[in-house]
Amino acid sequence: MSAILPPTERVWWKEPLDRVELLWIVIALVWCLIMFFMMPYWHVYGQQNLANEAYKTSPEAFAKKADEVIAKYKVREEGPQKIPVVKPPAGSDVYLVARLWSWQPILELEAGKSYRIHLMSMDWLHGFSLQPENINIEVHPGYDHVLTVTPTAPGKFSIICNEYCGINHHTMISPLYVVK
Amino acid sequence: MAVNRNFRTCPTTGLVFHEPAEKLMRWNAVVAVVALLIGGVLAIGVLLTRWQAVHLLQADLFYQFLTAHGLNMLVFWIIFFEMAILYFASSTLLRCRLATPGMAWVGFWLMVVGALLNNYAVLRGDSSVMFTSYAPMGAHPTFYAGLILFAVGALIACFVFFGTLVIAKAERTYHGSVPLVTFGAITAAIIAVFTIATGAIILIPTLLWSLGLIEHIDSLMYRTIWWGFGHSSQQINVAAHVSVWYAGAAVVFGAKPMSEKVSRTAFLLYIFFLQLASAHHLLADPGLTSNWKIFNTSYAMYLAVLASMVHGLTVPGSIEVAQRQKGFNNGLFEWLRKAPWGNAPFVAVFISIVGFGFLGGISGVMMGTEQLNLIIHNTLYVPGHFHATVVIGTTLAFMGLTYFLIPVLFRRKVAFGNMATWQAYIFGISMSGFSVFMMGAGTLGAPRRHWDISFAGNPFGYEFPATAWLMIALMGIFGVGALVGGAMYLAITVYSVFLGEKIQTPDFATVSAKRGMAPAPQPVAVGATGHGAGVGAWGMVAPGTFVLALVFLTSFVLYYFVNWKYLSTVWPLR
Amino acid sequence: MANTTESNVPGDDVLEEPVPAMQQLLDNPFLLLFIGIAVPTVLYTIWGVMEIVNLPIAK
Numbered sequence: 117m118s119a120i121l122p123p124t125e126r127v128w129w130k131e132p133l134d135r136v137e138l139l140w141i142v143i144a145l146v147w148c149l150i151m152f153f154m155m156p157y158w159h160v161y162g163q164q165n166l167a168n169e170a171y172k173t174s175p176e177a178f179a180k181k182a183d184e185v186i187a188k189y190k191v192r193e194e195g196p197q198k199i200p201v202v203k204p205p206a207g208s209d210v211y212l213v214a215r216l217w218s219w220q221p222i223l224e225l226e227a228g229k230s231y232r233i234h235l236m237s238m239d240w241l242h243g244f245s246l247q248p249e250n251i252n253i254e255v256h257p258g259y260d261h262v263l264t265v266t267p268t269a270p271g272k273f274s275i276i277c278n279e280y281c282g283i284n285h286h287t288m289i290s291p292l293y294v295v296k
Numbered sequence: 297m298a299v300n301r302n303f304r305t306c307p308t309t310g311l312v313f314h315e316p317a318e319k320l321m322r323w324n325a326v327v328a329v330v331a332l333l334i335g336g337v338l339a340i341g342v343l344l345t346r347w348q349a350v351h352l353l354q355a356d357l358f359y360q361f362l363t364a365h366g367l368n369m370l371v372f373w374i375i376f377f378e379m380a381i382l383y384f385a386s387s388t389l390l391r392c393r394l395a396t397p398g399m400a401w402v403g404f405w406l407m408v409v410g411a412l413l414n415n416y417a418v419l420r421g422d423s424s425v426m427f428t429s430y431a432p433m434g435a436h437p438t439f440y441a442g443l444i445l446f447a448v449g450a451l452i453a454c455f456v457f458f459g460t461l462v463i464a465k466a467e468r469t470y471h472g473s474v475p476l477v478t479f480g481a482i483t484a485a486i487i488a489v490f491t492i493a494t495g496a497i498i499l500i501p502t503l504l505w506s507l508g509l510i511e512h513i514d515s516l517m518y519r520t521i522w523w524g525f526g527h528s529s530q531q532i533n534v535a536a537h538v539s540v541w542y543a544g545a546a547v548v549f550g551a552k553p554m555s556e557k558v559s560r561t562a563f564l565l566y567i568f569f570l571q572l573a574s575a576h577h578l579l580a581d582p583g584l585t586s587n588w589k590i591f592n593t594s595y596a597m598y599l600a601v602l603a604s605m606v607h608g609l610t611v612p613g614s615i616e617v618a619q620r621q622k623g624f625n626n627g628l629f630e631w632l633r634k635a636p637w638g639n640a641p642f643v644a645v646f647i648s649i650v651g652f653g654f655l656g657g658i659s660g661v662m663m664g665t666e667q668l669n670l671i672i673h674n675t676l677y678v679p680g681h682f683h684a685t686v687v688i689g690t691t692l693a694f695m696g697l698t699y700f701l702i703p704v705l706f707r708r709k710v711a712f713g714n715m716a717t718w719q720a721y722i723f724g725i726s727m728s729g730f731s732v733f734m735m736g737a738g739t740l741g742a743p744r745r746h747w748d749i750s751f752a753g754n755p756f757g758y759e760f761p762a763t764a765w766l767m768i769a770l771m772g773i774f775g776v777g778a779l780v781g782g783a784m785y786l787a788i789t790v791y792s793v794f795l796g797e798k799i800q801t802p803d804f805a806t807v808s809a810k811r812g813m814a815p816a817p818q819p820v821a822v823g824a825t826g827h828g829a830g831v832g833a834w835g836m837v838a839p840g841t842f843v844l845a846l847v848f849l850t851s852f853v854l855y856y857f858v859n860w861k862y863l864s865t866v867w868p869l870r
Numbered sequence: 871m872a873n874t875t876e877s878n879v880p881g882d883d884v885l886e887e888p889v890p891a892m893q894q895l896l897d898n899p900f901l902l903l904f905i906g907i908a909v910p911t912v913l914y915t916i917w918g919v920m921e922i923v924n925l926p927i928a929k
Contacts, residue, residue: 118475118546118550118551118552118553119475119476119477119542119543119545119546119551119552119553119614120389120475120476120477120543120546120547121389121475121546122470122471122472122473122474122475123472123473123475123476123556125472125556126471126472126889127887127889127890127893128473128556128557128893129556129557129889129890129892129893129896130890131555131556131557133555133557133558134554134555134836134837134838135835135836136554136609136613136832136836136837136838136839136841136842137554137555137558137606137609137610137613139836139842140605140606140609140842140845141558141602141606143849144601144602144605144606144849145602147849147852147853148597148598148599148601148602148605149597149598151594151598151601151661151665151856152590152594152597152598154665154860155586155590155594155665155666155667156590158666158667158860159586162667162863162864163864163868163869164667164670164863164864164866164867164868164869165586165666165667165869165870166579166580166586166666166667166670166869166870167870168582168583168584168585168586168589170582170583170925171925171926171927171928171929172925172926172927172928173927173928177928178928194756195755195756196755230868235582237515239432240430240432240433240515241430241433241515241519243673243674243743245674245675245741245743246867247741247758247760248740248741248761249866249867250671250675250739250740250741250866251670251671251866251867251869252580252669252670252671252672252673252674252675253580253670253673254519254578254580254581254582254673254674256515256516256519256581256582256583257432257515258514258515258516259515259516259582259583259925260582260928261582261583263869263870264869264870265867265868265869266867266868266869267867268867268868274756274758276743276751276758277743278673278674278675278743278744278745278746279430279674279745280359280426280745280746281433282433283355283356283359283424284355285359285745285746285747286355286746286747286748286749286751287751287754289751289754289756289757289758290756291756458899458900458903461899473893473896473897474897479896482899482902483902483906485903486899486902486903486906486907487906489903489906489907490906490907490910490911493907494915514922516922517919517922520915520918520919520922521915521919524910524914524915528910560896561892561896564895564896564902567902567905567906567909568905568906568909569909571906571909571910571914572909572910572913572914574910574914575914575918578918583921583922583925584918584921584922585921588917588918588921591913592913592914592917592918596913
């Protein structure tokens, strides 16, 4: 009778479907399967994927590795807080430390070269948001997340925090340089 | 146990109300509207701060407002209203006495106390941790305690709902299967039980942690389990508002579901898979494999999306069939042109369906695609999406239902003439613009939950493109429109319920449960069984809806691949 | 479930054909409740937690 009354037929499971429903279910199902297989397809043929390479670790251990890289590859300091700028060799492991409310070190990368960037937070959750590329990744305390990135063109980029991390969340921003 | 058998039959709709259930529905609905009022006032502060040209509040107040806005809207307004819907879909639609009204009141008051306690925590100023309260960012213990009490109360209400189903079956107050709308409510209640159980698993340890009884809460564990609660709670809404769509089609048009089998199977797919979509929030997190991410984010091969696409066809399809049977059978769209465009529940449900499908549904699939999430995660696109699903989809559908319930449940006339219809248009259209421009700003990288995207005074500033600023300004303008629409709803509802013209019921009488029973099913004449026999075109009963569905699919496919194209231009990433 | 033979109420359903299995499933809210909790608990929660627990420790 209607959707707010019990079905009039005691056995409604065997009622025939109208063509409009049947056709739409088939079309929608095909589209759903296309969308599903698009994800594994992109893992094989696409360039932008997370490898989901991650390790459990402690803030101290991570900070130690970050400091070693800074000591080895520091080229200058920037900003009132004298945040070190590092220029690591292509293919190397780089450690980016997120903490309330800064990113450290500032990275200077070469276009067309690949780097293994390790992301981790020292305290709360943070969000790695590379602008204007618009690549966005969650940064956890206690989890070292490895991304292999290949900058495409030189320029000045910014890493902003896009996971709410307290009162000065909106001040958490760092440059990232890509050079020729 | 004493059994209250007081029933009232609504003279206009023929619906049968059990008085204890009716009282619970009223109280839940009233408290829901109070939460909407609080959330709405907070929305003014949030909107006028994010609209950077105004930038009203200081950072601490902004984050505090945003936290309370999220909780009052996403949790308290919607879930109180859903409790009213659960009681309506069980007691009223099954013409059955409500199971254990006393327990239902215990649940109700637990929810009220929980909501007050949680609001108190945020009001203190030391719990501006957002709706998500991600550990290890901690809130005051009353923040978690309030949520836990609220969840326990809601769980009790769910079991009262299931208990009522048992009584209805045992006392044979209906014949055969439950109505489709009740089945949708069952779906919502099942998802609610999973949601609340998951919430308890994570919120109880977090409460203990905030009291210093537990040393450490792992951020990734927290996010994984919390989203089983946070996202699933929004899936309750989907099941609930889809039920409201079916109810709206039935009430306004007398529409019959095109096929019980198809609609119920679609709800079954929700029960199986909808909650897996909690993984949408973890696609950019470390520590979970792509196997887990792809399987869960796609609701096991998008079978819950399939279900939503089916509902999106069958609800308007059933309206089309009903309209064509009334004689609006010319061409593809006469049924739609001659729809009651001045009827507030219809307008609200119609905009809810279109907005939920085109804006909320499509954008949700984008964000929930493992790789596309990289260019969307935590940007303004996310709140843009959920304002389309939760506000246009759920809230607007609930607003439409309110206009139906004021005369039926509160026995008052809807006040202010056809202002209710205008409200549905103004709120629906403004909210659509608001969502679209918010998503636009997010596409250009603007972050969510951010006090100042101009980075004023920061040595390492970043300037967002001018288009992003334009989008933010348009979002602000449409947001003001939505606030006006929301205020109209509150004015109409509060005035009608408390001061509106009373509907006199001349033949008001309580009837026994026996007399309140559904009539035995009438044998249906052969030939008329095929719903909509003799209407439609191309061998379809609802060709107009089919064309609209194809328009929807085309926009879906195009937008989907546009996003992949955009993704392919960003830095290669492994 | 489809125990319809004992109907004494006039006008109650007396079925000539058995209710199909799928309809019986859809008419059973408690079976659905079980499914609706078990499926996400196993596929989302337990699977996800196992992956996090088994994550290697950084060298």
